[in-house]
Amino acid sequence: MQDVIRTQGLTKRYQTGAEVIFAVKDLDLRVERGEFMAIMGASGSGKSTLMNLIGCLDTPTTGTYWLNGVETSQMSDDELAAIRNREIGFVFQTYNLLPRLTALQNVELPLVYRGVPARERRAVAAEVLGHVGLGTRIQHRPNEMSGGQRQRVAVARSLVGTPSLLLADEPTGNLDSRTTEDILDLFEQLHSQGNTIVLVTHEPDVARRAQRVIVLRDGEIFSDELND
DSSP: OOEEEEEEEEEEEEEETTEEEEEEEEEEEEEETTOEEEEEEOTTSSHHHHHHHHTTSSOOSEEEEEETTEEOTTOOHHHHHHHHHHHEEEEETTOOOOTTSOHHHHHHHHHHHTTOOHHHHHHHHHHHHHHTTOTTOTTOOGGGSOHHHHHHHHHHHHHTTOOSEEEEESTTTTSOHHHHHHHHHHHHHHHHTTOOEEEEOSOHHHHTTSSEEEEEETTEEEEEEEOO
């Protein structure tokens, strides 16, 4: 099975005055295609830094990161932007939807950046919205939707470019317990269809829905276990 994520000695450190802080320290990680992995850890454990590194939003101080076999550690900002657009779908706690755009227009945005013709991208966006259960809501704007529906739009947007990796950062943080279950059911469905998912969460109940859970402590992997 091919690794979607592979890191070797991944390190991110910051200098604050005379003090050196290691946000991620000498981290080795492999995530195979089709895995559903959760990342947990206390505040300051390195979760967000690791998410930024594997999401190509930041580069390591030292160490190496391969995404789908491509070494990204020394890429320029433009190269990182291109690989993010092509390879990675993001889902955030705050949805990050544009309020004046419809669900359809929000979902097709990644395809706009790729230069996909309008008719084709609208058809693809509508199809993906149907897959996440919003086929009848494509012309609604975010303020006309519930929190769960907005997050489904965000998931659809993350999937529209058929990325090799779906990164979800606290995707249920703003949702009630029932809606959280609905979104996690959707992630399980996407996993069963072969999608590779990495989910950052501080909630044990959310992490239990993943196939594998790693726990970070002080920027290092404290535990790495499979769920029953």
